[in-house]
Amino acid sequence: MKNKKVGDTMSLSKSRYCTGIRCKKELWLSCFKSEVAEEQDNDAVLDNGNKVGDFARGLFGDDYILIEYNDNKKIMIEETKKYLDKKPNIICEASFNYNNNFCAVDVLKNDLDGVEIYEVKSSTEISDIYIDDISYQTWVLKKCGLNVKKSYLVHINSKYIKKGKVDRNKFFKIEEITPRDMGLIEENVKELESILNSDREPDIDISLACKKNKMVSYDCPFFNYCIRNLPRPNIFDVGWRTSFNKKLDFYYNNLITYSDILASGGISTKADNQMNCELNNLGKIIDRDSIKKLLSTFTYPLYFLDFESYQVAIPEIDGTRPYQQICFQYSLHYYLEEDGELFHKEYLSEDYDGNPMYGLCKQLCEDIPMNSCVLVYNQSFEITRLKEMASLFPEFSDHLLNIVDNIKDLLPPFRNQEYYVKEMGGSASIKKVLPALFPGDEKLDYHNLEQVHKGDEASNAYLSLKTLPYEEQEKLRYSLLRYCELDTYAMVKIWGKLKEVSE
Ligand code: SF4
Structure with a gap:
């Protein structure tokens, strides 16, 4: 990942917006200090995501317009404009920009009386962050003057069983999503823009948002960086299925070292055995x-x-x-x-x-x-x-x-x-x-x-x-x-x- 320099003009995108909603510090680090992230082996996830994205383009039949990816987003936006007036049509990767807020809609159903947004995910479940993703796109399109009639999340039906050619209508589940309040998105955008224009790393403590849960769909790659000043070993080194939630409780109560945790009464027999073995070199x-x-x-x-x-x-x-x-x-x-x-x-x-x-x-x-x-x-x-x-x-x-x-x-x-x-x-x-x-x-x-x-x-x-x-x-x-x-x-x-x- 190539770092931006503080002071560069930074624009928001749907992925940056979602990162910032999860954690402003993660947004800042991913833009300006990405070298401290843990390496993640995401190749299979990305490959599956790309294949699912390509497959979803035919959701309304094979007669769709694809806006080809270009590093120069202006070209994508100009290309989109060419087709927006030729409604009705289906535009994949339809690209828009409002005041340095860029988004490419996976599938845009461009009807005579307005548009529908279809955001495609390769997961089998809905995560809250997907709602933020769709809300941001809705906000950008509305700001660009479009009438967004409805927004949908397209994700995989985990119960689908292949029999012959994969049937898109059965393979995908399409769920209508009510976007968050547009005023709230506007406030979030302003706040995240100020983070991107700041030369100071945000001072944010670790929280539930750091690890995969119902709200967020992945573990933050900056976790070890964020806990680098804690003594080792610490509460986050405890295994034996001690939940992240429970570890955070200890952390917030300043019970961080193994000796402090054990002195407070410990966690569980197995976790206590782990800490005792380590502490007392058993x-x-x-x-x-x-x-x-x-x-x-x-x-x-x-x-x-x-x-x-x-x-x-x-x-x-x-x-x-x-x-x-x-x-x-x-x-x-x-x-x-x-x-x-x-x-x-x-x-x-x-x-x-x-x-x-x-x-x-x-x-x-x-x-x-x-x-x-x-x-x-x-x-x-x-x-x-x-x-x-x-x-x-x-x-x-x-x-x-x-x-x-x-x-x-x-x-x-x-x-x-x-x-x-x-x-x-x-x-x-x-x-x-x-x-x-x-x-x-x-x-x-x-x-x-x-x-x-x-x-x-x-x-x-x-x-x-x-x-x-x-x-x-x-x-x-x-x-x-x-x-x-x-x-x-x-x-x-x-x-x-x-x-x-x-x-
Ligand atoms: S580990 Fe947590 S606090 Fe640190 S950047 Fe990631 S989400 Fe933010």
Whole structure:
């Protein structure tokens, strides 16, 4: 992101307006100090947003006018003017400016007696900030002299199931939105303009607006910057599902350090254990009996399974929903008998244009015999995927549901703090547990992998495969295989560690 310099002429836009409504400091930082933002991997979100936006253009049929994007907004505005008088028509990205307030309307229904605004979002739910977005556009258009009859939010119907060609009328939900009071928008615009023209970073404390909630649709990328002067560790380092709301209560009561929080009576048993381990440099928490009890339920042959999946907003496969997880790969380590040899099998679909789940299910049913004990890490993900695939493919249904019935989870000892060391930092995620249990083990370090180091990178890599030349494709496929293999090898090692400590 290129910073503006304080003193540059700054204009508002719908995204800047919404940022400023959430937090004036975020608006100022995003314009003048963007280098302090945390890096966000938004590629998949942006890609889905673009595809949904393009798809929505045909909401009223294919006969629409598209105002092409141009860095020079004046060109977009002039282009829009050419079509505004030729009503009725549909203008996508119709662009307007009023006193340095620019907006491009996703879809403008330009009727003989006025216009209707259609704002398109790639989400499945309405967030309050979308109402601010639409209100700002309504205000700009009214100021430009247009009669805005109605405003609508177009978002994805999460219950839509693809059958044949995606049907726009069923895929989208269109909801009429009552814009906020225009006087209020005018006041907000004035205030935000003064923020953009100021050389002083606004002095605003952290609040509920900093994290994703019903009001705002994402975590603020400046959070770590805003809490940089707090002592470490602090209330915001506490894990164990302590809500942001609760953390803010402690923060506002000036209970920020672990010692202050514990002295005040603490938060919860697990959170207090985390803080005590950190403060007093305690060793491991180990509940041998509980671990032993869990391990006694595992039987041979013993399989360790992990899926990789991707999600797309506009479903490409019949029978699937928007954003449904589509499995394309698995890794499987297994022991046929106690103290036996460790084997490995894997699957990575080559069906880039079809349904990767069919081949995956077929192979999985061959690789895992019925009634085998299958270990996963965080069973809800694998169980949900297996059930979805069982309903998609009746021929594999019995076998897939048999796998579901025999799944055992390696997560509970860590989630229940039956095994905890301070290096886990209040998290039971495998990416935290693994280095905490095996510090310095290079073979288990995801950083040492090539190209693919985490789940979202795996999804993006798979989705990009079909666009790559053969050699690059093979290299990336190899990286995907090694990444997924490490996930199940990590589970084997974690299981081994649990056995070791329970003896
Ligand atoms: S972290 Fe919170 S206070 Fe800081 S800029 Fe973001 S929203 Fe504003």
